[in-house]
Amino acid sequence: MRYLIKFSYDGSAYSGFQSQKGLETIQEKMEDALTKINNGKKTNLVATGRTDKGVHALCQYGHADIDVNITEKKLKRAMNSNLPDDIHVIETKVVSDTFHARYNVKSKTYQYIINTNEYNPLERNYVFQYNYKLDVDKMKEAIKYFIGEHDFRSFVTDNKDKENCIRKINKAVIKEDHGKVIITFTGNGFLRYQVRNMVGLLIKIGEGKIEPKEVKEIILKKDRTKASKTAPAEGLYLVEVRYKTM
Amino acid sequence: MRYLIKFSYDGSAYSGFQSQKGLETIQEKMEDALTKINNGKKTNLVATGRTDKGVHALCQYGHADIDVNITEKKLKRAMNSNLPDDIHVIETKVVSDTFHARYNVKSKTYQYIINTNEYNPLERNYVFQYNYKLDVDKMKEAIKYFIGEHDFRSFVTDNKDKENCIRKINKAVIKEDHGKVIITFTGNGFLRYQVRNMVGLLIKIGEGKIEPKEVKEIILKKDRTKASKTAPAEGLYLVEVRYKTM
Numbered sequence: 001m002r003y004l005i006k007f008s009y010d011g012s013a014y015s016g017f018q019s020q021k022g023l024e025t026i027q028e029k030m031e032d033a034l035t036k037i038n039n040g041k042k043t044n045l046v047a048t049g050r051t052d053k054g055v056h057a058l059c060q061y062g063h064a065d066i067d068v069n070i071t072e073k074k075l076k077r078a079m080n081s082n083l084p085d086d087i088h089v090i091e092t093k094v095v096s097d098t099f100h101a102r103y104n105v106k107s108k109t110y111q112y113i114i115n116t117n118e119y120n121p122l123e124r125n126y127v128f129q130y131n132y133k134l135d136v137d138k139m140k141e142a143i144k145y146f147i148g149e150h151d152f153r154s155f156v157t158d159n160k161d162k163e164n165c166i167r168k169i170n171k172a173v174i175k176e177d178h179g180k181v182i183i184t185f186t187g188n189g190f191l192r193y194q195v196r197n198m199v200g201l202l203i204k205i206g207e208g209k210i211e212p213k214e215v216k217e218i219i220l221k222k223d224r225t226k227a228s229k230t231a232p233a234e235g236l237y238l239v240e241v242r243y244k245t246m
Numbered sequence: 247m248r249y250l251i252k253f254s255y256d257g258s259a260y261s262g263f264q265s266q267k268g269l270e271t272i273q274e275k276m277e278d279a280l281t282k283i284n285n286g287k288k289t290n291l292v293a294t295g296r297t298d299k300g301v302h303a304l305c306q307y308g309h310a311d312i313d314v315n316i317t318e319k320k321l322k323r324a325m326n327s328n329l330p331d332d333i334h335v336i337e338t339k340v341v342s343d344t345f346h347a348r349y350n351v352k353s354k355t356y357q358y359i360i361n362t363n364e365y366n367p368l369e370r371n372y373v374f375q376y377n378y379k380l381d382v383d384k385m386k387e388a389i390k391y392f393i394g395e396h397d398f399r400s401f402v403t404d405n406k407d408k409e410n411c412i413r414k415i416n417k418a419v420i421k422e423d424h425g426k427v428i429i430t431f432t433g434n435g436f437l438r439y440q441v442r443n444m445v446g447l448l449i450k451i452g453e454g455k456i457e458p459k460e461v462k463e464i465i466l467k468k469d470r471t472k473a474s475k476t477a478p479a480e481g482l483y484l485v486e487v488r489y490k491t492m
Contacts, residue, residue, distance in 0.1 A: 008366065008367055008368075009367055010367045010368045010370070056368060058366070058368075080365075085367065085370050086367045086370065087367060088364075088365050088366070088367045090364055118334075118336055119326075119334050120254065120304070120334070121254055121255055121256045121331065121332045121333060121334045122254075122256045122302060122304075122372060124256070124331050124332065126368060
């Protein structure tokens with residue numbers, strides 16, 4: 001039976017989502033729990049997508065095929081009792097054998113949190129601490145240029161595969177909430193480091209070093225060296241995933 | 247010169263505030279940083295009060311006598327560069343030599359957060375996770391009985407010293423915010439575990455096991471065995487301290 005599993009995690013202690021030999025990853029912890037439940041039969045988890053080292057997820061999905069007969073509720077409970085306390089299964093659902101947690105994705109939403117207040121030690125792994133002023137109005141003006149279908153080559157780090165970099169961003173919003181700047185992107189998919197690279201550019205704009213309208217030119221240049229540095233991982237969250245069919 | 251130091255910390259990794267041989271404590275980390283700045287001369291920090299293992303502080307104060315000539319701003323910076331990232335100095339201020347960080351306290355405010363939503367792995371050290379329904383209206387009715395001057399003997403754990411347990415609570419409020427129950431107490435001082443023991447009783451009331459009006463009787467009994475168990479440390483924060491004179 002194929003199960004779609006909705007889960008969340010604190011990425012602070014992990015070398016990212018995807019399994020890597022000799023490193024602690026979220027995928028490994030999830031698959032260890034699944035394998036145990038599936039009577040020791042090595043069980044894979046196919047996730048919506050990877051998240052990098054230090055990035056968090058409030059809503060991540062993956063599918064897994066489990067042979068043992070188990071209800072959705074019991075699978076949730078069994079997963080959580082076999083997972084460390086920084087990874088949590090929110091919900092499980094039986095899906096058809098043709099459902100695919102990556103291919104069936106309609107949209108993903110990422111959120112990035114910048115803290116411009118005094119440093120708070122409780123949030124050290126959960127926000128990007130920025131100790132200077134940001135011109136949020138300029139950032140709001142700039143973020144609009146990301147909306148739509150573009151070739152995001154200028155925002156990809158490590159594009160060794162020379163993959164297709166055309167992606168569509170449906171929604172891009174900046175909100176200010178008591179000294180926190182919250183940047184939200186919804187799109188049909190994101191390239192490696194794309195969100196953190198877009199945020200890096202928005203920060204440069206907030207600093208007044210680049211004008212908002214230059215975003216358009218930077219996108220068109222399709223050259224990573226033209227954009228800004230990557231914003232740190234700890235401020236990034238995968239917050240929502242939508243599927244075409246369930 | 248005497249400095250009053252305002253600081254915050256994530257209590258998760260520490261065996262409480264107060265120095266204890268062989269254990270990691272917040273006081274030890276603060277005093278190590280102070281001693282380093284004070285040219286190696288062993289420097290003590292006299293804090294507003296202790297917090298227990300796992301308890302957090304968004305606003306804690308302590309005073310220290312420093313011989314070296316250093317501005318308030320530089321002391322803040324020097325402290326933060328010598329502290330681990332889960333302890334943070336917010337502000338420092340030169341005070342008179344007679345100022346005392348504990349004796350001069352006018353009021354302290356503690357907050358306790360109960361999460362009744364789905365477990366969030368990012369908040370695992372910062373809220374008490376409660377997976378059942380709470381009748382918050384009953385809790386609101388009950389909390390009023392704590393206001394005023396009372397002998398809080400029924401809410402003290404480990405009262406070996408047979409100390410005076412009379413304390414005054416000025417303000418006691420419960421708010422609900424998107425599935426979080428936030429309990430705030432302001433008073434002239436709190437006994438060991440008092441807040442967590444009062445919260446423990448409020449939870450029992452929220453569960454419907456005790457009626458709100460029974461709080462009055464439990465206080466009057468002056469017997470710890472009559473109240474409820476201690477709520478866990480991770481939900482508790484010291485959030486404000488006020489002084490009579492600065």
